[in-house]
Amino acid sequence: MSDVPHILLLEDSVDAAMALSRLLTRSGFRVTVAGTLNAAIRAVEEHEFDLAIADLALPDGSGVDLLPALRRRGATPAVALTGYDDVDASRAAGFCEHLTKPIQFSDLLALARRLCVPVSR
Numbered sequence: 001m002s003d004v005p006h007i008l009l010l011e012d013s014v015d016a017a018m019a020l021s022r023l024l025t026r027s028g029f030r031v032t033v034a035g036t037l038n039a040a041i042r043a044v045e046e047h048e049f050d051l052a053i054a055d056l057a058l059p060d061g062s063g064v065d066l067l068p069a070l071r072r073r074g075a076t077p078a079v080a081l082t083g084y085d086d087v088d089a090s091r092a093a094g095f096c097e098h099l100t101k102p103i104q105f106s107d108l109l110a111l112a113r114r115l116c117v118p119v120s121r
Contacts, residue, residue, distance in 0.1 A: 005116035037061040
């Protein structure tokens, strides 16, 4: 089993998902990308993640709707990634952190490094 932290990236913008995935991978993380809420829920059912980063506005729901699936699998920290600057709503929904788009990759990387505590596999 790998000791490389595994991140679920839920982002419906293909360009943004590719860029973030590439940057996180180059920074030492393993990344699974999901472009829809349904794909992300399936990924959570099939894999264990150390961190979830979720866009809130999705074509088939909200990143908030991913949180119950994550909680059923354990205490995976989740970061809201959105164009809306409503930190209080994100925290009330159950996200531990909130990043407003456009983001600085250095901010995301710092959060990922701080929040990724590999799950026991």
